[in-house]
Amino acid sequence: MLPKFLIADNSQEAIDLVYVVHTETPRCIIQCDLDGFYSNQRIYWIDEEPLSQDDIDTLLEEAEEFYEKELDNQEDIYDEEE
Template identity: 40%
Template sequence: MKLPKFLLADNSQQPEDIFVLHTEYPRFIINLKDDEIEWFEDLSGENEQELANEMERLVEEAGSFYDKEMEGYE
């Protein structure tokens, strides 16, 4: 099965939070309410500047993904 790059996730215990799951390396889940990120990978040893640049891009992509998904509900 080929997973999409991003998935929306929610949790009835945290109804105000909006989660986007990134399924490719580096895998993570981001809470768009406060931009808190939980990593599913061990990123020790990675180039910190390269990782920071990649994360900035991926967070922007996650936000764009969410916006496009919400447009479909309007």
Template identity: 45%
Template sequence: MLPKFLIADNSQELPDNIFVLHTESPRFLVKFNLNDITDKNIETFWFDKAPNDKKVIEEFIKDSEEFLINELENQENFLDEEN
């Protein structure tokens, strides 16, 4: 079983962006700006049919953003512990 969210990047082609992949239905990918993760000018790519309800879409994006922020904080804490 896959985790609900995965982080992806392509630092060679898009060094200022990071992606969060939602693996459950509806599957989608959210493109975040690494310089400002909370920037609302994000792109969402749908692998499945996008929900018709904008509030549902906003909730999916909010969950993706929270996941990314938590993962980056965990990574930062892990790196701090190593030093």
């Protein structure tokens, strides 16, 4: 079973971009800048886009929360290694 969200990047193609992948229906990939979740944001829908803007907004809020927590966790891990 996959986690609900995954973080992906492609430093060979887009150095300043990161992607949050939503693995549950409706599946999508959310592109954003490393500097901010809503900066340079674009949603690539794998499944059909939800009709409700409220559903999209909720998905984006959950994705942002996941992204921020992952960044914080990575910082904590790197701090512990030093």
